[in-house]
Amino acid sequence: MSESPSQRPSPQAGEAPTRPAPEPAHAQEATRGRGGNGAILEVEDIHTYYGAIHALKGITIEVREGEIVTLIGANGAGKSTTLRSINGLNHPRKGAIRFQGQDITNDAPHKIVAMGVSQSPEGRKLFSRMTVLENLEMGTFQLKDRSTFKDDLERVYTLFPRLAERKTQKAGTLSGGEQQMVAMGRALMAHPKLLMLDEPSMGLAPIFVERIFEIVVEINQQGTPILLVEQNALMALDVASRGYVMETGHIALTDDANALARNEQVQKAYLGMD
Ligand SMILES: Nc1ncnc2c1ncn2[C@@H]1O[C@H](COP(=O)(O)OP(=O)(O)OP(=O)(O)O)[C@@H](O)[C@H]1O
Numbered sequence: 001m002s003e004s005p006s007q008r009p010s011p012q013a014g015e016a017p018t019r020p021a022p023e024p025a026h027a028q029e030a031t032r033g034r035g036g037n038g039a040i041l042e043v044e045d046i047h048t049y050y051g052a053i054h055a056l057k058g059i060t061i062e063v064r065e066g067e068i069v070t071l072i073g074a075n076g077a078g079k080s081t082t083l084r085s086i087n088g089l090n091h092p093r094k095g096a097i098r099f100q101g102q103d104i105t106n107d108a109p110h111k112i113v114a115m116g117v118s119q120s121p122e123g124r125k126l127f128s129r130m131t132v133l134e135n136l137e138m139g140t141f142q143l144k145d146r147s148t149f150k151d152d153l154e155r156v157y158t159l160f161p162r163l164a165e166r167k168t169q170k171a172g173t174l175s176g177g178e179q180q181m182v183a184m185g186r187a188l189m190a191h192p193k194l195l196m197l198d199e200p201s202m203g204l205a206p207i208f209v210e211r212i213f214e215i216v217v218e219i220n221q222q223g224t225p226i227l228l229v230e231q232n233a234l235m236a237l238d239v240a241s242r243g244y245v246m247e248t249g250h251i252a253l254t255d256d257a258n259a260l261a262r263n264e265q266v267q268k269a270y271l272g273m274d
């Protein structure tokens with residue numbers, strides 16, 4: 001069970017965002033996505049089910065080159081299900097998903113990872129009896145070309161110096177914040193063209209939350225577009241360029257992140273402001 005947004009460590013309600021929204025690092029490449037409109041990921045009116053449960057009732061979102069896009073919403077709204085639909089774990093029954101213009105709606109998860117869609121899942125899902133380094137190596141599983149392994153590892157250790165110190169420690173014995181770092185590091189080892197993060201700040205102390213969001217921005221500035229699922233709406237809207245607000249299987253609102261952060265409805269429901 002997730003915490004409610006108001007219990008989450010987050011800046012004081014009403015406090016102005018401290019960090020300006022990052023400039024898309026690769027804005028100049030905005031026309032490169034093959035889906036038209038610079039979109040690297042296009043999710044078009046998808047309907048996804050768990051048995052008879054109609055979890056997603058027509059979700060349409062897109063992520064363009066260079067962007068951080070956030071998906072916010074209450075518990076059970078369908079955020080994780082949207083990511084599970086994209087990464088092939090739960091195929092939609094209706095609608096289409098395109099990555100770099102190519103239809104991946106019914107592709108197998110390993111194929112989607114190999115194409116460059118990488119996710120740090122909710123609840124981290126590490127191999128707890130394996131070391132930090134072995135967990136990071138697991139991220140390279142689908143890579144055909146492993147010649148960049150050393151550089152990739154160096155990049156992860158630079159982003160997360162703590163992991164370099166702990167590389168021989170069993171993942172199961174790490175703190176929650178450190179485990180989150182391994183999960184993100186593992187996703188980065190796969191050389192993602194699109195990185196999806198499911199609640200990276202979940203359960204972390206404020207100091208770790210700050211650091212995780214800084215790293216999200218850093219990864220994006222190094223050129224990776226990011227789809228960020230968060231309940232910490234204030235922080236997510238602070239780093240994102242655009243956002244979608246989900247409510248029980250629907251997109252209730254979409255706008256620039258700044259506009260969403262100022263939206264009265266969003267402030268009431270997700271930012272703890274009255
Ligand atoms: N394996 C499952 N079997 C049946 N129903 C499921 C399953 N997983 C999710 N659901 C249902 O689908 C809906 C969407 O769930 P989802 O996990 O996508 O929500 P979420 O927005 O990620 O919520 P949270 O913020 O709590 O993580 C919920 O009503 C949930 O109960």
Ligand SMILES: [Mg+2]
Nearest residue numbers: 079080081122
């Ligand atoms: Mg979820």
